[in-house]
Amino acid sequence: MIGIKLVRIPRRIRSEDVNLRLFRLRDLSALSGLFQEHMAGGSRATGAVPKNLWAFRQWVYRTFQLLYLIERKADKKTTIHGFIGLYNIRLGENLCLSMGIFDPKDRGHRLGSKALQALLDNLGKCGAANTIQAQVAQSNLASIHLFDKLGFDICERSEDDLVMKRSIRPTTQRHWYQ
Secondary structure (H helix, E strand, O other), X not given: OOOOOOOOOOOEEEOOOOEEEEOOHHHHHHHHHHHHHHOOOOEOOOEOOOOOHHHHHHHHHHHOOEEEEEEEEEOOEEEEEEEEEXXXXXXXXXXXXXXXXXXXXXXXXXXXXXXXXXXXXXXXXXXOOOEEEXXXXXXXXXXXXXXXXXXXXXXXXXXXXXXXXXXXXXXXXOOOOO
């Protein structure tokens, strides 16, 4: 028997003072500039970030199946502070994530923690995956601490990286008739 799993992924996820929203094509030039300025080397999971706007667009679509932007509203203006990219998605089974806060001045203010917790809560509600994993450089102690604090466990070690994994428990949704 063949089955198809359908999952409704939210376009926007709101949390305390951080919002997540799906990447739109009109975000391309701003996002490209932020990646070039703060993350030009990319990561081991995502590879190097291209400089050309067309090549950057192709890179985004090839690298991530879903890309959420981490936004924060200040002084009536919403600014992009980071991203959470989802890839290797196998609905109902597992998915991988890559995450970054662009400006080093924004790191350490719980933006990533709040955004990731909101995403994990929503992935549990919609049943998108049973497990989620992230590849983290062993030298990136702040990220290791963040993932550890959110319930991720180290499941693999290589010379330079750790693969951290967490189970996502689907939360029961109450329907109007219950």
